[in-house]
Amino acid sequence: MGETxxxxxxxxxxxxxxWYGLIVVSTAIFAVGVAMLVSKYRAGRREPLRDLxxxxxxxxxxxxxxxxxxxxxxxxxxxxxxxxxxxxxLFAGTTILGIDTDITKPIFHTxxxxxxxxxxxxxxxxxxxxxxxxxxxxLGANRWIRRVPRLxxxxxxxxxxxxxxxxxxxxxxxxxxxxxxxxxxxFFLEGTWLAVTHPSFADWSFVGWxxxxxxxxxxxxxxxxELSHHVIWWVHGVAAEAxxxxxxxxxxxxxxxxxxxxxxxxxxxxxxxxxxPADAEPDQVGYSLVTDLLRHQLLSLDACTKCGKCTxxxxxxxxxxxxxxxxxxxxxxxxxEATLGAHSFLRAAGAxxxxxxxxxxxxxxxxxxxxxxxxxxxxxxxVGIEHVPIINQFRRQLVERGELEPMLQSSFExxxxxxxxxxxxxxxxxxxxxxxxxxVKDIRKEPAELLWFVGDYASFDPRSQRVSQALATVxxxxxxxxxxxxxxxxxxxxxxxxxxxxxxxxxLAEANIAAINACDFERVFSSDPHSFHTLKNEYxxxxxxxxxxxxxxxxxxxxxxxxxxxxxxLGYRATYHDPCMLGRYNGVFEAPRRLLAAIGVDLVEMxxxxxxxxxxxxxxxxxxMKEQRxxxxxxxxxxxxxxxxALGRLDYFVVxxxxxxxxYSDAIKTSGHEGEIELREITELVLESLGIPGGSExxxxxxxxxx
Amino acid sequence: MKTVVxxxxxxxxxxEVEIDDSGRDVDHDxxxxxxxxxxxxxxxxxxxxxxxLDGQDGHEVVVVTVGDEECExxxxxxxxxxxxxxxxVEAGGIDESDPLTTARRLAGIIGREVPDLVLCGVQSSDxxxxxxxxMLAELAGLPRVAVVTSVHYDATSAKxxxxxxxxxxxxxxxxxxxxxxxxxxxxxNEPRYANLRAIKQANAKEIxxxxxxxxxxxxxxxxxxxxxxxxxxxEMLGSDAAVVAARIAEIVRARxx
Ligand code: SF4
Ligand code: SF4
Numbered sequence: 001m002g003e004t005x006x007x008x009x010x011x012x013x014x015x016x017x018x019w020y021g022l023i024v025v026s027t028a029i030f031a032v033g034v035a036m037l038v039s040k041y042r043a044g045r046r047e048p049l050r051d052l053x054x055x056x057x058x059x060x061x062x063x064x065x066x067x068x069x070x071x072x073x074x075x076x077x078x079x080x081x082x083x084x085x086x087x088x089x090l091f092a093g094t095t096i097l098g099i100d101t102d103i104t105k106p107i108f109h110t111x112x113x114x115x116x117x118x119x120x121x122x123x124x125x126x127x128x129x130x131x132x133x134x135x136x137x138x139l140g141a142n143r144w145i146r147r148v149p150r151l152x153x154x155x156x157x158x159x160x161x162x163x164x165x166x167x168x169x170x171x172x173x174x175x176x177x178x179x180x181x182x183x184x185x186x187f188f189l190e191g192t193w194l195a196v197t198h199p200s201f202a203d204w205s206f207v208g209w210x211x212x213x214x215x216x217x218x219x220x221x222x223x224x225x226e227l228s229h230h231v232i233w234w235v236h237g238v239a240a241e242a243x244x245x246x247x248x249x250x251x252x253x254x255x256x257x258x259x260x261x262x263x264x265x266x267x268x269x270x271x272x273x274x275x276x277p278a279d280a281e282p283d284q285v286g287y288s289l290v291t292d293l294l295r296h297q298l299l300s301l302d303a304c305t306k307c308g309k310c311t312x313x314x315x316x317x318x319x320x321x322x323x324x325x326x327x328x329x330x331x332x333x334x335x336x337e338a339t340l341g342a343h344s345f346l347r348a349a350g351a352x353x354x355x356x357x358x359x360x361x362x363x364x365x366x367x368x369x370x371x372x373x374x375x376x377x378x379x380x381x382x383v384g385i386e387h388v389p390i391i392n393q394f395r396r397q398l399v400e401r402g403e404l405e406p407m408l409q410s411s412f413e414x415x416x417x418x419x420x421x422x423x424x425x426x427x428x429x430x431x432x433x434x435x436x437x438x439x440v441k442d443i444r445k446e447p448a449e450l451l452w453f454v455g456d457y458a459s460f461d462p463r464s465q466r467v468s469q470a471l472a473t474v475x476x477x478x479x480x481x482x483x484x485x486x487x488x489x490x491x492x493x494x495x496x497x498x499x500x501x502x503x504x505x506x507x508l509a510e511a512n513i514a515a516i517n518a519c520d521f522e523r524v525f526s527s528d529p530h531s532f533h534t535l536k537n538e539y540x541x542x543x544x545x546x547x548x549x550x551x552x553x554x555x556x557x558x559x560x561x562x563x564x565x566x567x568x569x570l571g572y573r574a575t576y577h578d579p580c581m582l583g584r585y586n587g588v589f590e591a592p593r594r595l596l597a598a599i600g601v602d603l604v605e606m607x608x609x610x611x612x613x614x615x616x617x618x619x620x621x622x623x624x625m626k627e628q629r630x631x632x633x634x635x636x637x638x639x640x641x642x643x644x645x646a647l648g649r650l651d652y653f654v655v656x657x658x659x660x661x662x663x664y665s666d667a668i669k670t671s672g673h674e675g676e677i678e679l680r681e682i683t684e685l686v687l688e689s690l691g692i693p694g695g696s697e698x699x700x701x702x703x704x705x706x707x
Numbered sequence: 708m709k710t711v712v713x714x715x716x717x718x719x720x721x722x723e724v725e726i727d728d729s730g731r732d733v734d735h736d737x738x739x740x741x742x743x744x745x746x747x748x749x750x751x752x753x754x755x756x757x758x759x760l761d762g763q764d765g766h767e768v769v770v771v772t773v774g775d776e777e778c779e780x781x782x783x784x785x786x787x788x789x790x791x792x793x794x795x796v797e798a799g800g801i802d803e804s805d806p807l808t809t810a811r812r813l814a815g816i817i818g819r820e821v822p823d824l825v826l827c828g829v830q831s832s833d834x835x836x837x838x839x840x841x842m843l844a845e846l847a848g849l850p851r852v853a854v855v856t857s858v859h860y861d862a863t864s865a866k867x868x869x870x871x872x873x874x875x876x877x878x879x880x881x882x883x884x885x886x887x888x889x890x891x892x893x894x895x896n897e898p899r900y901a902n903l904r905a906i907k908q909a910n911a912k913e914i915x916x917x918x919x920x921x922x923x924x925x926x927x928x929x930x931x932x933x934x935x936x937x938x939x940x941x942e943m944l945g946s947d948a949a950v951v952a953a954r955i956a957e958i959v960r961a962r963x964x
Contacts, residue, residue, distance in 0.1 A: 280904075400902060400904070400905075402898075402901065404900045406897065412902075413900075417739070417741070501903065502904065503903025503904030503905070503907060504902070504903040507907075
């Protein structure tokens with residue numbers, strides 16, 4: 001019969017019957033578990049699913065390449081890849097073995113688990129087992145020896161003693177030990193079998209062979225080895241069955257839910273928020289019940305592996321605000337599980353009475369208001385969870401109920417009345433142009449190539465007005481044909497929307513769209529990343545579809561096409577802060593950097609740059625709310641200045657967003673680094689590089705003094 | 708339980724002011740109008756009362772204002788906050804805006820609606836007379852409690868325990884049986900936000916417009932409105948910061964000695 005080994009070697013008939021019985025039981029438990037999960041997800045809001053084929057392909061790519069898992073922690077990424085591939089090989093092996101034993105042999109009376117195939121199989125399986133073990137050791141070391149902070153279960157959103165993560169900790173131990181046991185017993189099974197039968201092809205199973213040699217040299221053969229084999233066989237088998245049965249109920253569920261979520265998630269999650277239907281009933285506005293989540297969002301909760309990468313990246317958590325995106329997801333998961341999941345099944349009768357209402361109870365308003373909607377969490381989550389739109393939906397319901405943070409409430413009222421958050425009369429919107437020695441076109445009256453959407457901050461904030469003047473001067477110098485809407489412009493509403501006031505957002509957006517559509521132009525640009533983002537990505541759904549660019553892209557274009565010639569290499573050493581709305585939201589990372597290079601600025605990167613940029617803390621409407629920082633914690637903007645000044649002597653902290661101008665001008669003062677570094681908006685440096693009147697040293701100095 | 712809340716659309720001055728041609732009123736182009744702040748608190752209190760009694764039938768919060776069509780803005784804001792019904796009593800012009808005339812018109816509505824509770828703001832931010840509410844109580848024959856800072860309503864006895872604010876931070880605790888009229892002080896609660904969706908939906912709701920005659924004397928008549936001349940009472944300290952500081956120090960020293 002050649003090289004092979006009987007699966008049930010040494011087992012009695014009765015034992016084989018028991019074994020098959022166990023398989024049936026564990027498979028049934030698994031199936032029931034999966035059915036419960038599916039029924040839980042189906043309790044969520046329906047949503048259309050398109051492009052399933054494409055989604056599946058994308059998912060396979062992401063899962064198999066591990067691109068998302070390995071980000072920002074190579075060790076964990078490698079460990080996970082080893083576990084994943086090791087497990088996959090072993091799983092495939094077991095499946096092939098099952099097919100051979102239970103299908104081809106009994107039905108076709110032939111056996112393919114023999115000969116060269118068997119030998120190759122042995123090598124592959126031993127390799128897979130080794131990978132699995134090594135991966136588990138690596139991951140275990142990461143968690144329990146290296147003690148990566150993001151893996152501790154400390155909740156920045158709750159007081160100590162207010163929560164208990166003991167079950168999660170135990171779950172991690174059980175998960176790792178089960179897999180470890182499976183791999184180890186697999187090898188011992190092989191070793192003992194080889195030690196007893198000692199076939200000629202033993203060395204193909206190289207790990208088993210080593211064990212065999214050890215056993216034989218220790219005189220551990222014959223009956224003793226046979227008996228051990230018997231015992232280990234059962235330990236291995238029962239552990240495997242238990243593992244299969246437990247998948248839907250434990251941490252292992254991410255093996256199913258994570259790939260499913262990667263396929264089903266909204267690829268624009270967070271970037272384009274969905275509009276509210278005009279006829280929505282008050283209780284359909286946003287989320288308040290756990291069943292308000294979309295089906296794939298309910299599924300995504302189970303995909304969370306508690307890796308903590310989101311909380312690690314979260315600026316709110318970093319500044320001690322009562323928000324931790326991981327724990328928000330876990331709280332929702334627990335609520336879903338308690339009211340819709342297996343737990344509720346077990347409690348059968350009590351289930352419908354359980355409270356599905358999570359807003360204001362499990363999910364606290366202060367947690368929701370803490371979010372800056374910076375997208376750092378969504379961007380890094382290895383399983384594609386959509387914290388940002390979920391938080392936003394809960395905020396919408398808070399706004400619907402009228403339960404607002406008081407300062408936010410008055411800001412909304414101001415925005416509604418004045419059309420800008422500064423409460424300034426509309427007619428003053430274009431006043432910043434008064435200080436220029438040329439006319440800025442009113443694009444409502446005469447056509448221009450470019451429509452400049454200035455935004456609230458750049459129009460009204462005195463420091464940012466100077467930046468607007470600098471930009472106008474640069475564009476005028478380059479002979480660019482541009483115009484502004486003056487009092488025809490309203491706040492773009494980006495942060496209004498992010499704060500959950502969808503009705504006000506729609507009002508502002510519609511007013512802007514009507515104003516812009518009435519003008520004659522080719523492209524739109526904005527010097528405010530928030531306005532830029534919402535005009536570019538969210539206005540199309542309201543009927544405003546234009547070609548929109550950020551001023552850093554526009555300036556680079558002008559430099560590269562030779563319309564703008566930097567005559568002076570500035571030679572400054574500077575660092576650049578990526579605004580969330582420009583970088584993470586829109587992937588504009590390189591334009592500002594190339595622009596800085598073109599004007600001779602020596603860029604020194606902060607450790608957290610590009611997609612890992614740290615939010616200044618102003619987004620998501622936070623700029624209109626009272627600080628909720630924990631006592632003694634530093635603002636994220638201050639932490640950012642710490643980060644920049646730790647790079648050594650720098651001339652400038654360069655930003656490309658009016659809110660950053662405000663946030664970091666303040667932070668330089670309050671962080672205790674005043675005098676060590678200065679803030680510059682990128683346009684101001686471009687102006688300086690042109691060597692023209694208006695951009696000269698003295699005038700620049702005046703700009704600085706005016707800060 | 709039916710609660711009527713009397714509200715007013717108030718005017719606020721912008722940066723600049725002009726008196727109109729009649730010389731008796733501010734040119735309306737220079738005014739920004741909004742719902743009187745005190746009335747927002749009164750409405751919120753009514754809505755909270757209604758919500759706390761939820762589960763029993765027939766609770767209604769009715770808002771009433773006296774004024775021209777412009778004033779419907781204030782009513783819409785109330786509807787957006789959650790009022791069930793809105794009534795506007797027709798009136799217009801500077802001669803019909805004194806508190807007694809207004810109270811008489813409101814009394815007509817109270818007579819018609821027969822509410823269990825009437826809430827008014829203590830005063831309006833533009834006229835600042837604190838008169839309409841108490842006059843209304845008198846005209847409608849209702850017991851009244853003024854400057855109320857907390858209300859605890861007991862549905863079984865149809866009585867309310869209320870706190871009213873006295874001078875010097877003192878509080879007076881009063882029990883009042885329904886029907887009654889309370890004038891509500893700011894800060895009694897945290898008014899909810901009327902979101903834009905609700906405001907838009909409120910725009911589609913109907914506002915009942917009625918005519919209630921107001922016969923009888925007026926509280927006052929406006930003869931002339933003007934920007935007071937700058938008197939000698941104030942000394943303007945211009946120029947250099949150091950000079951200003953020195954002058955202030957001088958004045959303070961003189962006053963203290
Ligand atoms: S969007 Fe930013 S602030 Fe909000 S939860 Fe995610 S990481 Fe935290
Ligand atoms: S939500 Fe995503 S990033 Fe956050 S802990 Fe869960 S899996 Fe990790």
